[in-house]
Amino acid sequence: MGVSYLVDTHVFLWLLGEPHRVPEKMLRELENTQNRLLVSAASAMEVATKVRLGKLEPARHLIETWSARVSDIGGDHLPLTTSHALLAGSLAWPHRDPFDRMLVAQALSDNLTLASTDEAMQGLEGLTLRWW
DSSP states (O other): OOOEEEEOHHHHHHHHHOGGGSOHHHHHHHHOTTSEEEEEHHHHHHHHHHHHTTSOGGGHHHHHHHHHHHHHTTOEEEOOOHHHHHHHHHOOOOOOOHHHHHHHHHHHHTTOEEEEOOGGGTTOTTOEEEEO
């Protein structure tokens, strides 16, 4: 088996609607069936929250079709656990975004490679990051 990738929320959205925003090499890695692609429940909450707040209106349809869209990219769902939540809240990392903290905690505790363009995640000890 290859790499287990946890995709950041923006990467998930790009894979669905703007795949040209993902570099070709990275896109091939994420589409490679030897690799596992995971989409977090934290991303579902982030999208739903931003739609509710009017910050991500184009993604409104995702709320009703989430499972199908995860399948469309060949992904699997990654649920949140109490262990993930406790680690996210305990991380000695000044980043305040709760969704990013949950994704990082999941990547750390489940030994996943986080695919993201978020600079705040660079250099975080113990995190395997595929950043571009």
